Amino acid sequence: MMNLSNDRSMYEPAVSVKNVSKRFGDRTAVDDVSFEVKRGEVYGLLGPNGAGKTTLLSILAGVVNPTSGTVRILGTSPLDSKTRGLVGFCPQEPVVYDELSGFENIMFYAGLHGLSGSEAVKKCRELLDKLGLLEHADRRAGKYSGGMKKRLNFAIALIGDPEVLLLDEPTTGMDPGIRRTVWDLIAELRSLGKTVILATHYMEEAEALSDRVAIMDRGRVVAEGEPDRLKRECGLRAVINLELMEPAGGALKLVEPYAYERAVYVDGNSLRVYVEDPDTVAPKLVSRLLNNGYKLLAMRISPPTLEDVFLKLTGRRLVEE
Ligand SMILES: Nc1ncnc2c1ncn2[C@@H]1O[C@H](COP(=O)(O)OP(=O)(O)OP(=O)(O)O)[C@@H](O)[C@H]1O
Numbered sequence: 001m002m003n004l005s006n007d008r009s010m011y012e013p014a015v016s017v018k019n020v021s022k023r024f025g026d027r028t029a030v031d032d033v034s035f036e037v038k039r040g041e042v043y044g045l046l047g048p049n050g051a052g053k054t055t056l057l058s059i060l061a062g063v064v065n066p067t068s069g070t071v072r073i074l075g076t077s078p079l080d081s082k083t084r085g086l087v088g089f090c091p092q093e094p095v096v097y098d099e100l101s102g103f104e105n106i107m108f109y110a111g112l113h114g115l116s117g118s119e120a121v122k123k124c125r126e127l128l129d130k131l132g133l134l135e136h137a138d139r140r141a142g143k144y145s146g147g148m149k150k151r152l153n154f155a156i157a158l159i160g161d162p163e164v165l166l167l168d169e170p171t172t173g174m175d176p177g178i179r180r181t182v183w184d185l186i187a188e189l190r191s192l193g194k195t196v197i198l199a200t201h202y203m204e205e206a207e208a209l210s211d212r213v214a215i216m217d218r219g220r221v222v223a224e225g226e227p228d229r230l231k232r233e234c235g236l237r238a239v240i241n242l243e244l245m246e247p248a249g250g251a252l253k254l255v256e257p258y259a260y261e262r263a264v265y266v267d268g269n270s271l272r273v274y275v276e277d278p279d280t281v282a283p284k285l286v287s288r289l290l291n292n293g294y295k296l297l298a299m300r301i302s303p304p305t306l307e308d309v310f311l312k313l314t315g316r317r318l319v320e321e
């Protein structure tokens, strides 16, 4: 492992992105994005389809060049060969050699990182085990499911003991048990002082793992910071979810006066009302609806999530249902 303790670069951010834009023809995939990630931080890029997360990670991984702006990783360019060795990239679409077994795939990359012999075998087996792939190690990777290929890619990203990890949708296509394993692994990497940038459209994933998040939409960062702070800054204290017997659009006007800054969202038969004081407001909302002939199927009061922050800022949901 590199000894950074006497190094001035210790005090620089692990990753810095300054005014980065990427255009594909007349489409702007990333639009003037800036942020810094400290060493040892897990930084979430949260946004819906097409927000620009993959483009941004590909720029950080040095596989796509930005149209403008600058990116530094560990004080140098992502194209610097020394830096490349310290960055582990797990792309959105898994890339594995289908003809090779899982074990042979990771051994190949171990070799590229200068590992050989029994040390390489031990480390590869350890990583496959961590990702729940040891029992499938000798199967051809071409026979793996999408989620398994993804985990194999994660193991490959870790084989060089990187300082910075770029993870693009690391748990998409995985069942909940395996997702937990991957989350635990990301938390373990954080405790080892690794820097992680995690792109996801799962609000729970960003919230569970990230020290800070950048919420992205249509190429731009629309909010950035610690999840709890973002929720507070949006003035979100609590969310009252009301499920009606009929389409909820007509009830909007009745409910609006009770919401914080008139923030109410209609989704089919349900209403999502943002309030400051749910204990006082909830009974009033219910009686107002009932008095106006609406039938209520369910009501739930919950703390706000990053999904609510996204909704408040953009008027849209993170994941279209
Ligand atoms: N190579 C490309 N050529 C043209 N357009 C592209 C290319 N790559 C991405 N785009 C466009 O750039 C925008 C951002 O795409 P990107 O894949 O970065 O988003 P994302 O946040 O990763 O989305 P997803 O959640 O679907 O993975 C989209 O509108 C996409 O169609």
Ligand SMILES: [Mg+2]
Pocket: 053, 054, 055, 092, 168
């Ligand atoms: Mg993507």
